[in-house]
Amino acid sequence: MKIRIEEFLKSGRFGPLELGTSKDLAIASLGEPDCDADLGKTGSILLYGWYELFFNRENQLHSIQNDNYDPSRKESYLFKNEKIEIDPWFLNEALNQCIGDISRALEEKGMEYEVIDYYGRDAIKLKSGVVIDFDEEENDCGIKALTGIVLWP
Template sequence: MEKITIDLKDFLLTGNFGPVVIGMTKDDVIHWLGDPGQVHDFKSGSAVLFYNGFELFYSTDDDQLYAIQNDNLYYLFEENAPYPINEKVSVDTSFLHFGKPLTLGNLKDYLAQQQIDFEIVHKDEYDEIVLESGVKFDFENRGSKPDACLLNGIRYFKY
């Protein structure tokens, strides 16, 4: 079995999760990433493949992938990169290792330093950083200090 490492920075810049791209079939995803830890069918036309924190959503009508997200971000704070999602695949998260929880403020500063274009989108309950690729970072409820809000999720949805 050939092991692969997915570069999180590449995902952020392109929306491609290593060899996995939006529009790919569920079977193709499993071919590249191996068997998921769990599969959940929402019985609403969509289902999700779980890979140790990463969630890949697909339509049950045509089995096509339409979203990739992780809203279980403890791995970003681990010092051991790459982060394994199963025996076959690891994700190189070193691009976002700060040694502390990621906040809106320190992520904005870091992306600017790396010369990665982004925009801030203010939602009713939270703020998002949106990259040119369409990948989004969302943060906890903004409260009175928006730049101190902690990263909640990284998401790429394409319908």
């Protein structure tokens, strides 16, 4: 099954998963994770590459993110196992992607969004609730570069 980041941004669904999905169904749908870690009082996390699925104490999906995007490290945005392959769309090898670049990509697809203040920095929030995050500091090229995607309601 192909999981498309474009569809995640539009719908908030990560392939067949939506917030509230059970951990058992997530594993059955996506295959065995690279890591299944207990986070103590807050719940647990499944890792598929750098795509992180957070579950509450009731083992219900409550957050999905990849906030470790690095265009120089393919493993930070590409993932494939026996059940799924992630189509990362703009999470790719392109260096120095800024808010303007991502805004244009969203507009080309007709996706509605707004620029928001996200913990003191500009980010993009889509109608689905997914946030596209950017670095708070400018890099050596003067760009506040893309850092990842987050659905954390």
